[in-house]
Amino acid sequence: MCSFECFLSADVFNHPLLPLVNHCVSQLLMFSLISSFQMQFMLLFSRQGKLRLQKWYVPLSDKEKKKITRELVQTVLARKPKMCSFLEWRDLKIVYKRYASLYFCCAIEDQDNELITLEIIHRYVELLDKYFGSVCELDIIFNFEKAYFILDEFLLGGEAQETSKKNVLKAIEQADLLQEEWRTPPLTENYYT
Amino acid sequence: MHHTAMSPSVPLQEMIRAIRSARTQCEERGVIQRECAAIRAQFRQSDNGGRSHNLAKLLYVHMLGYPAHFGQMECVRMIASPRYSEKRVGYLGAMMLLDEKQDASLLITNSIKNDLSHSNQYVQSLALCTLACMGSAEMCRDLAPEIDRLLRASNSYIKKKAALCAVHIVRKVHDLGELFTPAARSLLAEKNHGVLHGAVVLITELCERNQETLERFRKTVPDLVQIMKGLVISGYSPEHDVAGISDPFLQVRILRLLRILGRNNEGASDAMNDLLAQVATNTDSTKTVGNAVLYETVLTVLHIKSESGLRVLAVNILGRFLLNNDRNIRYIAMISLQKIVGTDHNAVQRHRGTIVDCLKDQDASVKRRALDLSLALVSASNVRSMMKELLLFLSSCPPELRAQAASGIFNAAERYAPSQRWHIDTILHVLTTAGGDVRDETVPNLIQLITNASELHCYTVHKLYRALLTDISQQSLVQVACWCIGEYGDLLLRGECQETEPVQVTEDDVLDALETVLQSHMSSPATRGFALTATMKLRTPLSLTANTDRIQSIVSIYGSCIDVELQQRAVEYNALFRKYDHMRAAVLERMPVIEKNSPGHTNGESTGEPIKDIQTLKVKQGEPLLPQQPANQVLTLTQMHVV
Numbered sequence: 001m002c003s004f005e006c007f008l009s010a011d012v013f014n015h016p017l018l019p020l021v022n023h024c025v026s027q028l029l030m031f032s033l034i035s036s037f038q039m040q041f042m043l044l045f046s047r048q049g050k051l052r053l054q055k056w057y058v059p060l061s062d063k064e065k066k067k068i069t070r071e072l073v074q075t076v077l078a079r080k081p082k083m084c085s086f087l088e089w090r091d092l093k094i095v096y097k098r099y100a101s102l103y104f105c106c107a108i109e110d111q112d113n114e115l116i117t118l119e120i121i122h123r124y125v126e127l128l129d130k131y132f133g134s135v136c137e138l139d140i141i142f143n144f145e146k147a148y149f150i151l152d153e154f155l156l157g158g159e160a161q162e163t164s165k166k167n168v169l170k171a172i173e174q175a176d177l178l179q180e181e182w183r184t185p186p187l188t189e190n191y192y193t
Numbered sequence: 194m195h196h197t198a199m200s201p202s203v204p205l206q207e208m209i210r211a212i213r214s215a216r217t218q219c220e221e222r223g224v225i226q227r228e229c230a231a232i233r234a235q236f237r238q239s240d241n242g243g244r245s246h247n248l249a250k251l252l253y254v255h256m257l258g259y260p261a262h263f264g265q266m267e268c269v270r271m272i273a274s275p276r277y278s279e280k281r282v283g284y285l286g287a288m289m290l291l292d293e294k295q296d297a298s299l300l301i302t303n304s305i306k307n308d309l310s311h312s313n314q315y316v317q318s319l320a321l322c323t324l325a326c327m328g329s330a331e332m333c334r335d336l337a338p339e340i341d342r343l344l345r346a347s348n349s350y351i352k353k354k355a356a357l358c359a360v361h362i363v364r365k366v367h368d369l370g371e372l373f374t375p376a377a378r379s380l381l382a383e384k385n386h387g388v389l390h391g392a393v394v395l396i397t398e399l400c401e402r403n404q405e406t407l408e409r410f411r412k413t414v415p416d417l418v419q420i421m422k423g424l425v426i427s428g429y430s431p432e433h434d435v436a437g438i439s440d441p442f443l444q445v446r447i448l449r450l451l452r453i454l455g456r457n458n459e460g461a462s463d464a465m466n467d468l469l470a471q472v473a474t475n476t477d478s479t480k481t482v483g484n485a486v487l488y489e490t491v492l493t494v495l496h497i498k499s500e501s502g503l504r505v506l507a508v509n510i511l512g513r514f515l516l517n518n519d520r521n522i523r524y525i526a527m528i529s530l531q532k533i534v535g536t537d538h539n540a541v542q543r544h545r546g547t548i549v550d551c552l553k554d555q556d557a558s559v560k561r562r563a564l565d566l567s568l569a570l571v572s573a574s575n576v577r578s579m580m581k582e583l584l585l586f587l588s589s590c591p592p593e594l595r596a597q598a599a600s601g602i603f604n605a606a607e608r609y610a611p612s613q614r615w616h617i618d619t620i621l622h623v624l625t626t627a628g629g630d631v632r633d634e635t636v637p638n639l640i641q642l643i644t645n646a647s648e649l650h651c652y653t654v655h656k657l658y659r660a661l662l663t664d665i666s667q668q669s670l671v672q673v674a675c676w677c678i679g680e681y682g683d684l685l686l687r688g689e690c691q692e693t694e695p696v697q698v699t700e701d702d703v704l705d706a707l708e709t710v711l712q713s714h715m716s717s718p719a720t721r722g723f724a725l726t727a728t729m730k731l732r733t734p735l736s737l738t739a740n741t742d743r744i745q746s747i748v749s750i751y752g753s754c755i756d757v758e759l760q761q762r763a764v765e766y767n768a769l770f771r772k773y774d775h776m777r778a779a780v781l782e783r784m785p786v787i788e789k790n791s792p793g794h795t796n797g798e799s800t801g802e803p804i805k806d807i808q809t810l811k812v813k814q815g816e817p818l819l820p821q822q823p824a825n826q827v828l829t830l831t832q833m834h835v836v
């Protein structure tokens with residue numbers, strides 16, 4: 001059996017994220033020097049360094065994003081388990097946390113509160129968990145667009161838009177139902193008020 | 194898979210499976226190329242009901258790192274579609290593939306504008322989200338009035354999003370802050386947490402950008418205090434509860450806004466004093482979430498004009514954080530303490546013991562912070578005990594921190610040394626432990642210090658001689674040792690010393706030591722220079738002819754050394770032997786005390802001034818022979834070339 005197949009059949013992808021909470025939260029890096037409270041981006045990646053989600057809240061070219069991602073993933077993966085969840089990288093703060101086989105990594109700015117960022121990450125994981133039912137990395141791989149939809153219902157422009165778990169999930173549910181209706185005729189012509 | 198409200202995209206998942214079953218990178222590239230070709234072809238076709246699946250596939254491929262710019266126009270088309278499923282993926286695509294730097298992003302401005310007025314709130318939501326994520330300054334200017342309208346007249350679901358969208362707009366185009374100020378003010382009266390949160394974030398942004406706006410919003414402090422009180426005291430609210438804390442996200446945001454409003458303003462700070470004390474005392478600190486709120490509270494207390502009792506309370510919270518089992522909390526505590534060690538020095542001093550303990554923490558970042566803080570806490574009264582800890586730390590600290598630690602120790606020693614002997618001992622200790630990590634100017638600085646401590650010359654040369662016998666690998670130490678032996682060799686040979694156990698050395702022993710340094714492969718050229726000159730200087734105290742010859746032979750060997758510097762010295766010294774022996778004594782006389790030329794330099798007294806870098810004294814061994822010396826009792830070699 002070649003190594004790739006071993007990799008694919010590894011049990012790791014089936015581990016639910018939440019029961020295996022690990023306190024490694026990387027601080028988010030802050031690239032914008034204008035505002036001092038802003039989440040600049042969030043990255044999700046596996047222990048092998050594969051990117052599973054990337055949400056950027058600051059304008060950067062594709063090349064810059066790739067470079068940042070590569071360097072940051074390397075830096076975080078090199079951290080030992082007993083280390084702090086926060087690190088300073090360039091002029092940003094990185095908050096990271098590992099849930100089973102996935103690293104959740106946020107870049108925040110100088111004045112931001114690292115501890116509440118940990119809570120934001122945790123809230124996002126809880127939302128994924130509720131939505132997928134005991135979410136694991138495979139869910140996020142095969143339903144990546146939904147992971148984005150959920151994130152976009154929780155954070156807007158890098159800030160939390162809804163602090164009630166219930167409300168976020170309700171909104172996603174409603175939006176999903178709306179999407180299912182695509183087989184019916186499209187929304188009416190006079191939909192602009 | 195698992196139960197979801199929405200059925201999975203089969204075409205997308207099939208493609209993902211196909212990609213994942215590729216055994217090599219090359220195979221994966223092949224699969225992706227085929228898929229992309231198919232996607233491209235599909236894009237060119239007219240509406241076939243599978244457009245959203247195709248774009249989703251492309252976005253997946255993009256996330257793997259493959260180019261996907263050919264999908265940009267498809268995003269634009271999908272966003273304009275009347276179907277929600279297509280809009281949803283289209284907007285997602287826009288956020289992933291189009292950033293404000295792309296021209297294509299302008300093409301979606303009109304769609305966004307239309308969708309902001311859509312009758313379905315989920316469509317409005319897509320537009321708001323996209324604008325807040327990647328809206329360019331131009332788009333923001335264009336759509337700001339729409340956002341303002343939504344801030345005033347829509348349901349909670351939209352209002353909360355509009356508020357955050359406004360935040361993005363203000364970040365992009367600062368002037369537009371004025372537009373949103375009235376609406377932001379009235380949003381504070383809302384009950385919905387999402388809207389309140391958005392409002393607080395918006396107001397914070399507006400206040401940070403504009404001083405006038407900030408002053409106007411100071412009036413809202415009582416309202417904010419009320420809202421916070423409601424959250425802190427209110428009964429269990431399951432919807433917003435996180436481990437017993439009611440809506441910690443909102444609490445943190447309000448605390449942050451209060452910080453900005455209370456900064457430099459007594460009135461506002463007074464108005465929030467009681468509340469902050471209440472939050473600081475009543476918040477449960479057993480979980481991270483409670484500590485997150487406490488942390489924000491501490492930050493606020495320390496940045497506003499709070500009364501001293503409250504400040505002490507805040508610093509004590511940080512002190513408690515230092516004892517927390519959670520490493521993250523300890524790290525946070527140290528960062529915060531570092532920031533206030535200047536302004537609240539005494540309060541931080543109370544936690545010195547705990548901070549020093551953190552020098553032993555496993556985590557390098559915690560260690561680094563502990564080092565910074567410990568150095569900042571050294572004072573005249575605690576210097577002896579602190580230095581013990583710091584020297585202990587130096588002997589086992591991670592390599593990347595050694596230079597910083599050594600440098601910090603030197604600075605602290607210089608500022609607060611209780612005695613010259615202690616000072617010299619401390620420097621020698623550092624050189625022995627971390628000699629390779631000290632800055633170049635350490636050697637001349639130490640030499641300067643030694644010349645100034647005349648009663649300790651005997652003690653110093655003894656200590657250094659012993660150190661030299663043990664280890665000749667630390668260059669800085671060896672250089673200083675050689676210099677001292679050359680300078681105070683007579684004291685060494687005398688065999689008596691008050692301050693320390695004297696060594697019984699013969700002249701041969703001393704010359705052996707210097708020759709070992711000269712011949713060792715570990716010695717740098719500069720070190721050899723020191724050793725050579727020291728050997729030369731010993732000519733004066735050494736009386737036996739046998740050793741005079743030995744010295745002369747050592748020196749002549751280096752007359753043909755490859756290193757030009759050494760060669761030159763050797764030749765010059767040889768000249769002293771052969772032709773100018775009558776001048777030798779004067780030339781190689783004891784060095785005068787080297788003047789310290791840096792201000793703020795103390796020895797035992799603390800002036801409280803910041804330490805300025807000591808000017809590097811270029812004390813090359815050749816310099817006593819040059820005219821720049823202040824107490825110039827020697828002639829230059831050129832001067833000696835008197836016919």
